[in-house]
Amino acid sequence: MPDHEPEPHQDGAQPHQDGGAHQHGAHGRVPTRSERWDAFKQSPFLPAIVLVFILAAAAGLFAGSYTFSMAKPTPHHIPTAVVDAKDKGDSARGKAFLDGMEKALNASLEVRRYDTREAARVDVEEQKVFAILDVARGGDKVTLDVSGASGASVAQVLAETAPKVGEKVGVPVTVKDVKPLQEGDPRGLAIFYISLAAVIIGFVGAIQLSVHARGLNPAERIGFTALYALLGAFVIAAVVDWWLGALDLPFVESWLILALTMCASGMVFTMFNTLFGRWAMLPTWGLMVLLGNPSSGGAVSWPLLPSVLGHIGQWLPPGASVNAQHTAVYFGGHQHAFPFLVLGAWALVSSTVFWVWRHRHPGGRVSVPAHAGK
Numbered sequence: 001m002p003d004h005e006p007e008p009h010q011d012g013a014q015p016h017q018d019g020g021a022h023q024h025g026a027h028g029r030v031p032t033r034s035e036r037w038d039a040f041k042q043s044p045f046l047p048a049i050v051l052v053f054i055l056a057a058a059a060g061l062f063a064g065s066y067t068f069s070m071a072k073p074t075p076h077h078i079p080t081a082v083v084d085a086k087d088k089g090d091s092a093r094g095k096a097f098l099d100g101m102e103k104a105l106n107a108s109l110e111v112r113r114y115d116t117r118e119a120a121r122v123d124v125e126e127q128k129v130f131a132i133l134d135v136a137r138g139g140d141k142v143t144l145d146v147s148g149a150s151g152a153s154v155a156q157v158l159a160e161t162a163p164k165v166g167e168k169v170g171v172p173v174t175v176k177d178v179k180p181l182q183e184g185d186p187r188g189l190a191i192f193y194i195s196l197a198a199v200i201i202g203f204v205g206a207i208q209l210s211v212h213a214r215g216l217n218p219a220e221r222i223g224f225t226a227l228y229a230l231l232g233a234f235v236i237a238a239v240v241d242w243w244l245g246a247l248d249l250p251f252v253e254s255w256l257i258l259a260l261t262m263c264a265s266g267m268v269f270t271m272f273n274t275l276f277g278r279w280a281m282l283p284t285w286g287l288m289v290l291l292g293n294p295s296s297g298g299a300v301s302w303p304l305l306p307s308v309l310g311h312i313g314q315w316l317p318p319g320a321s322v323n324a325q326h327t328a329v330y331f332g333g334h335q336h337a338f339p340f341l342v343l344g345a346w347a348l349v350s351s352t353v354f355w356v357w358r359h360r361h362p363g364g365r366v367s368v369p370a371h372a373g374k
Contacts, residue, residue: 058285075105075106075157075303075304076108076303077108077307077310078109078130078131078154078158078303079128079303080110080111080132081124081129081131082112082113082132082135083113083115083116083133083134093140094136094142096169096171097135097142097169097173101133101162101165104161105157105161114132117132117134121178124145124147125331125333125334126334127150127327127334130146130147130155130301131145131147131158132145141173142162142166142172143173143176144158144174144176145176146159146175146176146178149188149326150179150301151188151297151302151304152181152187152188152301153188153301154301154304155177158175163175181330182246182247182329184246185246185247189298190240190247191298191329192298192322193298194236194240194258194325195296196298198236198258198259198262198265198321199262199265199288199289199317199321201262202229202262202264203266203268205225205232206225206266206270206273207281209224210270213363214363214364215363216363218354218364221270221361221363222267222351225267226263228262228266229266230259232258232262233255233259233261234255234259236258237254237255237258248329250329253328253335254328254329257321257325257328258321260321260340260343261317261318261320264317264347264350265288265317267347267354268287269281269284270350270354270361271351274353274358275357277360277362288316292317293318294313295309295312296313296318296319296321296322297310297319297322297323298326314338314342316342317342317346319339320338320339320340320343320346323336323338324336324339324340
């Protein structure tokens with residue numbers, strides 16, 4: 001037994017024994033490159049630096065994707081009805097007018113022939129054609145019926161082009177908008193904006209659930225996603241219709257379209273969060289915002305988009321939402337199942353992936369077993 005116990009340090013810790021010199025020596029040596037890299041990987045600086053470069057790239061891609069699709073709309077594929085084209089369009093001036101329109105629009109006018117104006121109007125309502133060209137017998141005048149509700153940008157291109165072509169070939173042209181936009185939405189952008197709001201709030205809501213309600217179990221997470229989608233969609237529709245009066249909505253149908261959009265968007269983020277963890281925002285933002293919104297046909301009608309974007313956009317949630325909402329507002333009674341199937345498929349597939357691999361999703365509550373004695 002030693003004569004006395006060693007005096008403790010003021011902080012209560014025992015002094016270093018024979019290993020003290022070695023430990024001080026370890027702290028004093030210069031860390032190796034491998035050790036510095038391991039320390040850096042464990043620090044918050046690595047993800048911060050990665051995010052700096054990701055955000056810079058995202059900013060450029062965001063601006064580039066919208067500029068590419070919207071800055072200079074160019075006709076690529078405009079289905080147009082020509083009434084009784086076989087008889088009336090064969091006159092010299094009538095044929096010259098149609099050829100002039102083809103040339104002015106870079107051969108993007110897809111002519112579909114109809115025997116009567118009434119038959120052509122049915123396909124306008126079905127959104128199969130964007131305008132009706134009626135060349136009078138002998139080609140002494142042309143009537144162009146555009147449909148602003150089918151696509152404001154397409155109607156504008158046709159309405160501006162037809163009189164110029166008529167002047168060149170010596171045929172007077174009368175332009176009428178047979179399906180105009182609502183007064184509160186003269187540029188046809190309100191539907192795009194409400195769909196955009198549903199998409200963004202949909203995945204932002206899922207992000208917030210992951211941060212602030214991390215303890216939700218899988219079924220609860222899906223339930224709360226559906227709940228904020230229903231309530232958020234109701235508020236969007238109420239603000240746009242009842243408060244601002246920008247659109248006269250078929251309220252219940254528009255509400256449910258927005259709710260399905262918001263739910264699908266939220267579950268897409270939840271799926272990616274399950275698969276990619278903290279980097280889930282990258283594929284979500286890329287799919288929904290960089291690709292989905294510019295190709296949705298909401299700001300620029302799909303015949304004026306680059307052809308690849310026009311086709312892809314119809315299969316993504318933003319495009320499906322714009323498609324369904326646009327038909328509900330302007331072409332009631334002619335709704336199609338396709339956009340609802342697209343939205344439903346995204347919501348169902350995302351929910352299924354999340355449920356199957358739910359053990360990988362961050363969060364949830366750990367079940368505590370009851371004590372054996374109870």
